[in-house]
Amino acid sequence: MLQNWQAFSLSQGVLIVAELVISGILNLTAPALLLFFMFKRWQIFPGWYMIWAFAMPIYSVVDSWAGYLAFPDSFPTLDDAFDKETMRDIYRSVWAAAIWIPYMMRSDRVANTFVN
Numbered sequence: 001m002l003q004n005w006q007a008f009s010l011s012q013g014v015l016i017v018a019e020l021v022i023s024g025i026l027n028l029t030a031p032a033l034l035l036f037f038m039f040k041r042w043q044i045f046p047g048w049y050m051i052w053a054f055a056m057p058i059y060s061v062v063d064s065w066a067g068y069l070a071f072p073d074s075f076p077t078l079d080d081a082f083d084k085e086t087m088r089d090i091y092r093s094v095w096a097a098a099i100w101i102p103y104m105m106r107s108d109r110v111a112n113t114f115v116n
Contacts, residue, residue, distance in 0.1 A: 009070075011070050012070045012071065015066055015067070015070045019063060019066075022059065022063075023059075023063075026052070026055060026056060026059055030052050031052075033048075034048060034049055034052060037049075041113055041114055042114065043114055043115055045114050046104040046105075046110055046114050046115070049100070049104055050100075050101045050104050050105070053093075053096060053097040053100050053101055054097055054101065056093040056096070056097065057090055057093040057094045057097060060086065060089055060090045060093060061090060064081045064082050064086050065078075065081065067081050068080070068081035068082075
């Protein structure tokens, strides 16, 4: 297994490890923790949810851009890094943030459940 890592440059290996860690936090750990906060009705839920919703599209863009820079053979052009599925994920996360962040900030239901 370790021999396979020798095929990657240092920057590629760092990107792969960083992507696995950050993706694990944003896509697995954070949603589970947010669900816990929500069901416990903790006051920190709306704020942490907004941070997570804001971070998701940024992570998608930075991850694709970093992949383009670190793997020039796999992504000869920037359009290859931002393929149709990647752009769909970015659009979805932007729309989700555009809808849910203002809702968390202005909703009386959110305020009554988590803040008051």
